[in-house]
Structure formats: C-alpha cells, structure tokens
Amino acid sequence: MNLDFTIIFKYMPYLMKAAGLTxxxxxxxxxxxxxxxxxxxLLKISHTPLRFIANFYIWLIRGTPLLVQLFLIYYGLPQFxxxxxxxxxxxxxxGINSGGYLAEVFRGGIEAIPVGQxxxxxxxxxxxxxxxxxxxxPQALRIALPALGNQFIISLKDSSLCSVITMSxxxxxxxxxxxxxxxxxxxYTTAAAFYLIMTTVISVVLRSMEWRLAVENRTRGY
Incomplete structure (x- = not known):
C-alpha cells in the first residue's frame, strides 16, 4: 500500500475551513x-413541580443517542x-445533548457549596x-469547570455526527x-490529526484555567 500525504496540501484550505466550522x-x-x-x-434542585420536567429532560437526553436526537431534529421536526x-x-x-449532561454537573457543583453560605x-x-x-x-461553576471542559471536548468530537444530516x-x-x-x-488520518490538535489545545487552555483558579483559591484561603 502506497500512501501519499502530499495530496492533502491541495485540499488543506478546505479542511481548515471545515475544522473552523467544527x-x-x-x-x-x-x-x-x-x-x-x-x-x-436549578429546576431539579427547586421544590416546585418543575423539577419533574428537569428530571424528564435529563433522563431522556442521557438515555438516547445523540445520533437519534439529530435525526429527530433535522428529519422529524419538518413533519410538524x-x-x-x-x-x-x-x-x-x-446543545440539547450536552445540556442533559451538564445539568448533573451543575447540580453537583451547586450542592457541593455548604448550605451555611x-x-x-x-x-x-x-x-x-x-x-x-x-x-x-460563581463557586459552583469553578467546581464544575473540569467536567465542563470535558463536555466541551466531547461536543467537539461529537460534532462529527452532524455529517449525517448533511453538515459539511x-x-x-x-x-x-x-x-x-x-x-x-x-x-481520515489528517482528520484525526485535526481533532487531536483541537482537543489538545482545549485541554491545555482548561488546565491553565484550573491552575489559575487553584492559585486564586489558595491566595484567598479557600
């Protein structure tokens, strides 16, 4: 098998544009x-009937694949x-998919703050x-930052599923x-390299943010 990666240079502007769209x-x-x-x-930790709507949303999104959700939105909604x-x-x-997972992340962050505050x-x-x-x-978001960053990386990679609904x-x-x-x-190797570079950059930025917040917390005596 003969591989010729020089062909990639001809199409690199289009790949970079597609990476920007990703x-x-x-x-x-x-x-x-x-x-x-x-x-x-916020609805889930409230003492109102609206918490049942939040629970249903989280249950539905976490229990169904993103691919199915994309099909329902793009091909199903036109029927209505x-x-x-x-x-x-x-x-x-x-957004809907990541929201279902981030809801539990934010809930955990909020409930981690002492009730005395x-x-x-x-x-x-x-x-x-x-x-x-x-x-x-503000404190809950600081706690949730690592999980939020992980979800961002997951969303970046999951955006590849949007190709099934004609997204270029x-x-x-x-x-x-x-x-x-x-x-x-x-x-495909070049596409994998693009994803790897993007996720690595995001990871480095998030790690830097976490380190800066940790330093601020130590300075303030948290």
Whole structure:
C-alpha cells in the first residue's frame, strides 16, 4: 500500500475551513448546553413541580443517542411544520445533548457549596435569587469547570455526527475528498490529526484555567 500525504496540501484550505466550522459548532453547542444545563439544574434542585420536567429532560437526553436526537431534529421536526437548516439542527442537537449532561454537573457543583453560605447570604438581606447569582453559582461553576471542559471536548468530537444530516464539517469534508481521490487513509488520518490538535489545545487552555483558579483559591484561603 502506497500512501501519499502530499495530496492533502491541495485540499488543506478546505479542511481548515471545515475544522473552523467544527469548532464553531462545538462552541455554539456548548454555549446552548450551558444555558439548558444550568436551567435544568436549578429546576431539579427547586421544590416546585418543575423539577419533574428537569428530571424528564435529563433522563431522556442521557438515555438516547445523540445520533437519534439529530435525526429527530433535522428529519422529524419538518413533519410538524418546523424546518431547520443543517447548521441550526446541529447546534440545537449538540446543545440539547450536552445540556442533559451538564445539568448533573451543575447540580453537583451547586450542592457541593455548604448550605451555611446560603443561610449567611439570606441573613444579610439577599434574596434567594441574588444569593444564588452572586455567591453560589460563581463557586459552583469553578467546581464544575473540569467536567465542563470535558463536555466541551466531547461536543467537539461529537460534532462529527452532524455529517449525517448533511453538515459539511471536518469529517464530511474529509469523506467527500477521500471518495474523490481514493486516498481514504490519508484524509481520515489528517482528520484525526485535526481533532487531536483541537482537543489538545482545549485541554491545555482548561488546565491553565484550573491552575489559575487553584492559585486564586489558595491566595484567598479557600
């Protein structure tokens, strides 16, 4: 078997553009996931009937594959009169999926904060919402940062599944060029290298953020 990776250089601009789209999908997807996950976490720890909706959402998302969720959004919603583009469907699918997992991450972070801090905030005249926003959530997000970073990496890799709904991200672009040039090994290896580089950079950035927060905590005496 003769491998010729020089063919990759001809298509490199297209692969880099597709890699940029992959990052965009992951960033927008995780941003939506943070909003949905935080909302679901707050509803789950509330003492209202809305916690059952949050529990159902978490149960449904964690119990079904992302691929099925993408198919339902892109091919299923048009049957109900809701037609979304492949880009919008990809972001919605990634966001809804990551939100189901981040909900438990945020819930664990919130419940890890000593209840005495909430009681002290209320004794100072803060309302529950203000205490949650100013005192509890900043600390909970710091605790949840490692798991949040892991979910971002997972979303970046899971974005490859968006190729099945005609999204021209990194994997589908590599598949298209591989089928034209018959250089499957070269293009799939290059795609794997792109994913590895992106996840490595994210890991380094997250590790740096965790180290800086740890230093701040030690300085403040936490």
């Amino acid at each position: 990052i965009e999908l992951a960033v927008l997807g995780i941003a939506l996931g943070i909003l949905l996950g935080l909302l679901a976490a 009169g809701v037609k979304l583009s492949a880009f919008a469907s990809s972001i919605l699918g990634l 909430t009681e002290a905030s209320l004794s100072l005249g803060m309302g529950k919402f203000l205490a949650m926003r100013r005192i509890i959530l 991200e990194l994997l589908q672009t590599s598949q298209r060029f591989a089928s034209v040039t018959f250089a499957s090994t070269e293009f």
